[in-house]
Amino acid sequence: MQEIAKTEFYTIAVDLPKNRLYQTIKGSWVRPVKGDPYLQDFEKAAKLLKKGFTGLSDATQISVMSQEWTEAAQKTxxxxxxxGISKAAEVLSESVILKMQVQRIFRQAGFTMKFFSNLQEAEAWLDGKE
Structure with a gap:
């Protein structure tokens, strides 16, 4: 696993043999996106992978997502x-509001997307072991 970026709000990494992008987001995402390196870090990671890659996002540690971060999620x-992503798994907390926000953003994702409540199930689905 190769770590691309790690801040107090997110970690982005890639697993080149698995051809997978990993993201963990945490805390209260209420600050503005302008000037934040998140999108550049995310794009840098995606460019390291081959077309057909998979993605796993862990959003279990996020408490609040502002409109600015909702817009950043749409850009991601x-x-x-x-x-060239083929499919992605999103692991969400039990927060109903957060689930609704994330599902709305990715409703028309343009790729196969599935939501999970734990990382092991999400990883197994991406590995085709479901």
């Missing part, structure tokens, strides 16, 4: 599509 969706 576009980065994933342009980089």
């Amino acid at each position: 969706r576009q980065i994933l599509i342009e980089a």
Whole structure:
């Protein structure tokens, strides 16, 4: 696993042999996106992978997502599509509001997307072991 970026709000890494992008987001995402390196870090990671890659996002540690971060999530969706993602798993907390926000963003993702409540199930699905 190769770590691309690690901040107090996110970690982005890639597993080149698995051809997978990993993201963990945490805390309260309420600050503005302008000037934040998140999108650049995300794009850098996606460019390291081959077309047909998979993605696993762990959002179990996020408490609040502002409108600015919702817009950033929509931009990450576009980065994933342009980089050639085949499918993605999103692990969410039990927060109903957060689930609704994330599901709305990825409703028309343009790739296969599935939501999970634990990382092991998400990883197994991406590995085709479900």
